[in-house]
Amino acid sequence: MLNSDLALVSEAPNEATQSxxxxxxxxxxxxxxxxxxxxxxxxxxxxxxxFSEPRLCYNKQKFSRSPTGFIYxxxxxxxxxxxxxxxxxxxxxxxxxxxxxxxTLKEWxxxxxxxxxxGTTSIVxxxxxxxxxxxxxxxxCFDEEYIEQVRFNFAFQRGKWVWKSAIRTKxxxxxxxxxxxxxxxxxxxxxxxxxxxxxxxxxE
Numbered sequence: 001m002l003n004s005d006l007a008l009v010s011e012a013p014n015e016a017t018q019s020x021x022x023x024x025x026x027x028x029x030x031x032x033x034x035x036x037x038x039x040x041x042x043x044x045x046x047x048x049x050x051f052s053e054p055r056l057c058y059n060k061q062k063f064s065r066s067p068t069g070f071i072y073x074x075x076x077x078x079x080x081x082x083x084x085x086x087x088x089x090x091x092x093x094x095x096x097x098x099x100x101x102x103x104t105l106k107e108w109x110x111x112x113x114x115x116x117x118x119g120t121t122s123i124v125x126x127x128x129x130x131x132x133x134x135x136x137x138x139x140x141c142f143d144e145e146y147i148e149q150v151r152f153n154f155a156f157q158r159g160k161w162v163w164k165s166a167i168r169t170k171x172x173x174x175x176x177x178x179x180x181x182x183x184x185x186x187x188x189x190x191x192x193x194x195x196x197x198x199x200x201x202x203x204e
Contacts, residue, residue, distance in 0.1 A: 033097075036156055037087050040099045041163050042177065043204050044085050047079040047101050047152065050201060051079035051082035054108070057181035057198060058132055060190040066116045066127045070190075074136035075177045097156035101124030102169070104149050107177075129194070134196070135157045150175050152201075161204040 031039070054076040055201030063071035087099040108166050113135040126132040135141040149169040162183060166175040179188030181198040 027121055029158065033089070036097050039204055040085070040097075040154070040156075040161055043154070044083065044204075047103065047201060048079065048083060051077060051103065051105065054078045055198070056136055056197050057177055058128070058136075058192050059161060059177045059180050060192055061123070061176075063125075064117065065146050068127045071123060071125040071127070072129045072132035073114075073177075074110045074132050076142065077105045077178065080104045081108055089202065095155035095157050097153045099156070100163065101152040101154075102149065103152065104147065104159050107146040107148065108142040109144045110138075110141040113138065114139035117144070128190070133194075148175075150178065153171075163202045 055078065056074060056076050059073045059075065061071050062069060081104070083101060083102045083103050085099065087097055090096060091097055110132075111124050114124045114126060115131060116127050126135060151167045153164045153167065153170050155164050156162075165184075166178040166182065167173065168175050176189050177196075181195040182190060182202055183191045183195075184198060
């Protein structure tokens, strides 16, 4: 066998080596910008559908004036339409894209039937979750309505869109009820099992 033939044989990987190389190759291809935007638009549609009817959630916070040490409050949210959204590129390798959905939400709070808190504080509700649920089942308890704009922020991480925060645009702070419902107490609220249907909004 010629030396050139030996060189070719030595350079050619055997079947075992080829299989190792193949398994080492990444199985996925990075999403294109067009795919990332299309996937985010599907997220937008999911949010629109979710908030197309009143959605109930419960908030739990520490409260020293409650006999249980906690206060629970139900609230309902529904979109009023005119949603907007955007996707931007970043310099981050971890989150190469960010996006947001801006929604105008109508909010109902069950303050009329409260058994904890007074009119001098914005913290009013119920001393137990069962009491909050009982009030939530009574439409007459929802005596206060608000309209506010909420910005839902996302980051594209590890190949998928992930929810990061829900911000009240008027005050530039966290929407505590919705943040708690989505599993992030932001240092104030406590995640509750009764809000599990909201978790569909956390990831695509």
